[in-house]
Amino acid sequence: MAKLTVKDLDLKNKTVLMRADFNVPLDANLNITDDTRIRETLPTIKFILEKGAKKLVLMSHLGRPDGKRVDKYSLKPVAAKLEELLKEKVNFLNDCVGPEVKAGVINSKERIVLLENLRYHAEEEGNNADFSQQLAALGEVFVNDAFGTAHRAHASTAGVTDSLNPPLVSCWKKRSNI
DSSP states (O other), rough: OOOOOGSSSEEEEEOOEOOOOOOBOHHHHHSSOOOOOHHHHHHHHHHHHHHSSEEEEEEEEOOOOTTTGGGGOOOOHHHHHHHHHTTSSSEEEEOOHHHHHHHHHHHHHEEEEEEEGGGGGGHHTTTTTHHHHHHHOEEEEEEEGGGGGSOOIIIIIHHHHHHHOOOOOOOOOOOOOO
């Protein structure tokens, strides 16, 4: 079976769930010291939005909080950096699963939604089926842009693709082609 790229998908009026790699270094004041990984996602983010996606739901991990909420591993600084780079408001949600998150995605006035750190939940690294299903329910199309984490059998990389009904499309793209 040929692998699809994001260019192969009809994104118009769809909610796109995208796994990104926003595992960036932070200093003691929670300032991002190297935004390379964020900048590397920009071509995919812009492409998805330009192709008419209704919403883009971004998910990532940051650090190793070991299944607990640890403030120094929050993705909130990433949301601010994305807003700066994209010159567009990003709706940052305080969690990544649950009814409040689902409602936050549906009711978001912003086109871009960033979920809180996936690894605040042990179920992420454990590839928990229920956790995977909750993530999958946040989108109609799945794009994996997190090449650095693609080898991990985690809920947001592997489980989400097994938890979809109808199945979402997992697609890869070459950075140089977008």
